[in-house]
Amino acid sequence: MDGLTLGSAMIRKAEDMKTEDTIIEDTIITDTPFHTSEFRRFSRVFFSRGVVTFGIVIILILIIVAIFAPLLAPYDPYDTALSQVLQTPNHEHLLGTDTLGRDILSRIIYGSRTSLEIGLTVVFLGASIGTLLGLIAGYFGGWPNIIIMRVMDALMAFPMILLALCIASLLGGGLKNVIIALTIGLIPGYTRLMCGQVLTGKENDYIMAARSIGASDWRIMLRHLTPSCFPPLIVMLTMVMGQTILAEAGLSFLGVGVEAPIAAWGSMISNGRDYLFTNPLLSFSPGFALMLVVFSFSMVGDGLRDALDPRLRGIL
């Protein structure tokens, strides 16, 4: 698929796919008096679904837990105690202990740091690079478009987790390499989104006006085109955040994630595999935390999309 096909595919999807409930759209159109401020309209639509509010609460808890991990964790997550290995839940260790006698609850709490750190860094880097590439491809068209979009098509021809697996594995695991691997996996999605947005956005009259008063290409791209693409970018940022955290967990489950002693949910799930029968919580509890977080980001992304720009249904 080339850029044009992509563009048309996106428009096609935008016309065809309407991913969410139509109730919300009805409320936007019919029930909103025109004097309501934009922020109030936004928050009313955003919080109209209970599940979105639930997601926000979980994400806030995640952030608080990650920041105050040392205060909240009952034990040091790296403290091994060979006299206390593989304990089932009890008063001292609420979720039990792992093969090295480390407290599971503390490791889950510290694992939130790993997830959030990798998630935020990867999404920030991926979004910046991807957006820039998409901006260039969409704005200049011609050869830059052909080269950038073809490479992105090729990158998109394998699932993100496989691409990340190969890169992380070749680079040798570890925090930095996981971030690099996942970032490369994320870039094509942003580039594609941004390219599509810019292709339609640059036809606007205000872009013509900016050009006629002598604004430079970069000024038009960064000051005029980029801000108009913020709503889809923000929505994608939130949705991709959950997927990135999930992919990171997948990588550490496969053993190419962050280095061994660092607490990460994926490797905790993997470590519990051999003790599934005797101590299922070893794997189940970090997995539950992971699911809750991914679910929350996905729901908040849905809510943001409905509140910011319902036309994006189907594209994002």
Next chain:
Amino acid sequence: MLFFIIRRLFQAAIIMVIVSLLVFFMMRLLPGDPILLLVTSNQKAEFTEQQIEILRHEYGLDKPIIVQYIDWMGGVLRGDLGISILNKTRVGPEMTKRFFISIHLGLLSFIIGNLVGIPLGVIAAVRRATWIDSVVTVLSNIGITVPNFWFGMILIYIFGLHFRLLPTMGYTSPVTDFWLNTRQLIMPLACLSLFPIAGTARQTRSSMLEVMNQDYIRTAWSKGLKERVVVLKHALKNGMIPVITLSGMQLSMIIGGQVLIEMVFNIPGMGRLLVTSVSNQDYPYVQGIILLIAAVVVFVNLLVDFTYGWLDPRIRYD
């Protein structure tokens, strides 16, 4: 239409060339040396510098990188994917074996996803705002976000270890032992179909809701048609278009998307082979697998594109 097909085929070929370049140079330029790994893993024999050079020459890894690429591509075009560096097996036959295992699972989960997901979505849309709708919506939202490898372990715990109803790992060819094969596949398939079922149900529900509000559906109602006819004959057809788009995307990912499940259930598929080959830096295997996975994706996208071009003539003239 013919011109459209030729142009798309040409574009697909270009993408495959870029994929081959990316994977080839990614393997060569990132750190790591398969020969050194091979030498150090073999602890019995001590290798001299000279012997290492001979090994390197044997696999053609001492040639300039461009020549290596041309050699490899020449082989690929003739259907020869090369020889494994680690265990000297031929890459092609082994990959074919693994490919059929993965495609077996992938296709089954794709079919289950559509067979279960579409009716669920239709029922939820038709019975909107009832308990059925709420259950389907909540479950499908959970289904698209649950980590499937973790879900697999829960299933193993419940059905494999606690109740001892199903075998927890392995893959037997359905030709050898169909009953064992079926029992082995139940849990992996449950994990793999979770996302297709949930995604398809969500998409079907929302596009059916959209369609059910259309004027022509009201006309159908006012003609006095039965609900079954309105839903299945009038609404479903139009409501399916976005679902087909989604199915296309799911179909293209059926092989690559199951690495984690193959690891959890010890299924000797493509994903598992990729994980072991990439950690052994076995260039020919990694290159072959990635090329094949990408080829499947490109091929499915091509089919989806052709279908669209056939359904909607406007697309042919972009």
